[in-house]
Amino acid sequence: MKNRSILLPLCALLLASAAHAAPAARAPGLAERSCHLPGSEETLRCLTLPVPLDYARPDGGKLKLHVTVAPAFREASRSDPLFVLAGGPGQAGSEVLPLLNAAFRRVRATRDIVFIDQRGTGLSGKLDCESRPEHETMSDAELEAELRACIAKSGAPFSAYTTLAAARDLEQVRRALGYGKVNLWGGSYGTRLGQAYARAYPDSVRALVLDGVAAPDQVIPAGGRDGSAALDKLFAQCAANAGCNKAYPNLRAEFDALVKRTEAGVRLAIADPRTAAPVSFTMTGQRFLGTVHNILYSPADARRLPFLIHSAYQGRWEPFVARHNIAGDFGGDGSAAMLLHFAVVCAEDVPRMTPELLKDDAALLTRPLAERIPALCKAMNVPAVPYAEPTKIAAPALLLSGALDPVTPPRRGEAAARHMSNARHLVVANAGHGVSQLGCAPRLLREFLDKPTGQLDAKCLSEIPAPTFQLGSAGPQP
Numbered sequence: 001m002k003n004r005s006i007l008l009p010l011c012a013l014l015l016a017s018a019a020h021a022a023p024a025a026r027a028p029g030l031a032e033r034s035c036h037l038p039g040s041e042e043t044l045r046c047l048t049l050p051v052p053l054d055y056a057r058p059d060g061g062k063l064k065l066h067v068t069v070a071p072a073f074r075e076a077s078r079s080d081p082l083f084v085l086a087g088g089p090g091q092a093g094s095e096v097l098p099l100l101n102a103a104f105r106r107v108r109a110t111r112d113i114v115f116i117d118q119r120g121t122g123l124s125g126k127l128d129c130e131s132r133p134e135h136e137t138m139s140d141a142e143l144e145a146e147l148r149a150c151i152a153k154s155g156a157p158f159s160a161y162t163t164l165a166a167a168r169d170l171e172q173v174r175r176a177l178g179y180g181k182v183n184l185w186g187g188s189y190g191t192r193l194g195q196a197y198a199r200a201y202p203d204s205v206r207a208l209v210l211d212g213v214a215a216p217d218q219v220i221p222a223g224g225r226d227g228s229a230a231l232d233k234l235f236a237q238c239a240a241n242a243g244c245n246k247a248y249p250n251l252r253a254e255f256d257a258l259v260k261r262t263e264a265g266v267r268l269a270i271a272d273p274r275t276a277a278p279v280s281f282t283m284t285g286q287r288f289l290g291t292v293h294n295i296l297y298s299p300a301d302a303r304r305l306p307f308l309i310h311s312a313y314q315g316r317w318e319p320f321v322a323r324h325n326i327a328g329d330f331g332g333d334g335s336a337a338m339l340l341h342f343a344v345v346c347a348e349d350v351p352r353m354t355p356e357l358l359k360d361d362a363a364l365l366t367r368p369l370a371e372r373i374p375a376l377c378k379a380m381n382v383p384a385v386p387y388a389e390p391t392k393i394a395a396p397a398l399l400l401s402g403a404l405d406p407v408t409p410p411r412r413g414e415a416a417a418r419h420m421s422n423a424r425h426l427v428v429a430n431a432g433h434g435v436s437q438l439g440c441a442p443r444l445l446r447e448f449l450d451k452p453t454g455q456l457d458a459k460c461l462s463e464i465p466a467p468t469f470q471l472g473s474a475g476p477q478p
Contacts, residue, residue, distance in 0.1 A: 027176035037068060039097030045069040051119070051172050054160050063160075065169055066123035068094050068115040069177070073108055080181050080206050081112035082449065083170065087188030087212070089163075089344040090336030092122020096187070102437035104185075106446035114177070118193070119169055120161045120340035127156055127339035136325050137281035144372070151339065151379045158343040158382045167197040174204055181206035183449055187434060188212045188408060189220075189344075195416065198393045207452040208397040209445055211436045212408040215415035216390040220349045221370050223407050224363025230296045230406035230432075231365065237466075238306050244469040248306045254313040259364065262288040266317075273322035283317065286368035291324040293365045296406040297433040300467040300476075307470040319473075339380075346377035351384035365406075390419040396452035397423040400441070402431030426458050430466040439464040 027049070035046035046068055053061040072078070082104065086096045093115030104113050117124035129150035135143060170193075174182055183206050186194030191210040198205045214220075235252050238244040248254070263285040272279045295301045295308075304323075312320045350373060358370060397420050401410040410427045417423040426444075428435050435441050440460035448456055470476045 027178075030176050035068070037094055037097055039095070040070075040100060042070075045071065047177075049173060049176050051169050053157065055165060055168050063119055063125055065119060065173065066092075066094060066117040067173055067177075068097065068117075070100055070104075070108060070113040070115070072110055072112050074110055077112065078110050079179065080183055081114050081177075081179055082107055082183045082185055083173075084113060084115045085170075085184060085186040085190030085193045086115075086118070086121070087190050088121070088336045088341055089118070089189045090121055090338065090341035091189075092117040092124065092126070092337070094122045099437065103442050103445065106442050107449055109446070111183070111449070114173070114182075116170065116173060118166045118340070120156075120343065121337045126337045127154065127158075127161070127343065128335070128337045129339065131335070137279050139282060140284050140286050144376070147338070147376065148379050151342075151376075154339055156339065156343075158339070158380055159347065161340055161343040162347055162385055163193055163196050163344060164200065164385070166193055167200050170197050171201050171204060183207045183209070185209045185436070185445075186211070187436070189214060191408070191416070192216075192218075195390070195393065198395055199391050202394060205395045207395055207449060208393070209400070209436070209448065210397060210413075210416070211400040212405060212433050213399050213401060213413035213416045214408055215412040216419060217387075217415065218408075218412055219352050219357060220345050221366065221373050222349075222353055222357055222361045224361045224366040224370070226409050226412075227293050227296065227365035227406045228363040229409065230302075230404055231292070233404060234296065234302050234305060238469065241469055243471055244306055247469075247471045248310050251306050251309060255309050258288060258309065258312055259285065268317050268321070270318055270321065273318055273325060283321075286372075287324060289365050289368055291320070293406060295323065296404075299402075299404050299430060299432045302404070302432065303467045303476060304470040307472070342373075342376060342380050343382060345373070346380045347382040347385045348387075350374055350377045352387060393420045394422070396448075398445075398448045398452075398456075399423055399425040400435040401425065401427045402433060402435055403427055403429045404432045407433055422453065424456065426461060428461045428464055430464050435461075 029050040031048045033046050034043050036043060037046070046066065049065045049067060050062040051065050052058045053063045084093050084096065084099065086093050094117050097115060100108065100113060107113065119125065120127040129147060135146070138146070181204060184194040184197065186208070191212065192214040194208055194210060195216065198208060238248060238251055262283050266283040267280070268283055269278065269280045271277070292305065295305050308320045308323060311317070353370070353374065399413045399417055401408065401413040403410060413425050417425050428438065431438055436445060444456060444458055468476045
């Protein structure tokens, strides 16, 4: 579950909210420094806060939590900042700094923007596996063996990395930085964490913005229905578009044929799209379907999928492999923390993957993952976190959904809103997984946070255009 955007460099104003900095300096164990991080060319405030590794034993081991603060532009800033909770699980707040300009520039005029690296991600003790170029050509079995070896080697207490523990960390950050009530922005899995925090600490939350909303009862690996619905919409849109239909009149049949071919294994000998060196490996069904699912997250990316499918069907796999390599990195500085992802999912989601759920959700795109993850969770050996029926969230909430989202479509937002006393749910027809950076959405975020219970005219979201289809090697249509 991801959020990507582009950051325009900003400068100065490091001390624009010095009134907020003073309490932070007095917090026990809190270390603060000026910093430059990837995704931002301006100077920001980086803080390290020790928190209990296990809240059941607060005097035991500690974990150093990383927090990045982008101070409000105006000195007369508001006292209620915006806490940013990234997706995944496994993505860090410091890895979504480009959202500063793409989504939060208007909000930042009057509020601090606080990016939190969830425990086990980014600069908060990232739980990950080593990335090597050869992973791109290894077999599925070899990759799984490497992952199991990485799990065994880690030695991390995975049971300490739950969503509730991360929510408790947020409260420690709020107190350490001297804030009163805070606003929350969560993207994808960050919406689950945001809801958990609002339920655990209702008096600490002023308002929530949830983008790509995970429903309380949602089981992350069981997303077959949602992925299939997004793929069906793409095929229907291509058929309805004169240029796309002319270029790819048999798109669904070609896709079905590729599914059968890759399930049997397609041996490829091609020039590596990154190095041009000759490489040989097998395109499996797991890799093929996983890449297709990943592509559907972004409508702009999805509009390239017909070209990628058609090229692969004709035997020209290089474009598809190039896109697969982007999505399939095993680990790395900018990638999600793989072991943290499994720590959360294995404790909170997999125990709820009943045979009835899997039968009801049976679908092509997510089947390889759904079949594989229970065995990997046995290697993680984390105790199940019992599911708790969600209580009502009283704080005003703005829910954003993309109609083309393959993982958190509007039906998930509707389910989450049923457990909120004051929720507004906006659905964007031409958006996928992530709305906040599109069109007029940044302005609406500012208007909502300024007056969470006021009126919000969101008609402008309907003006966000659909991307054009790619009809050939030259790229998308103008």
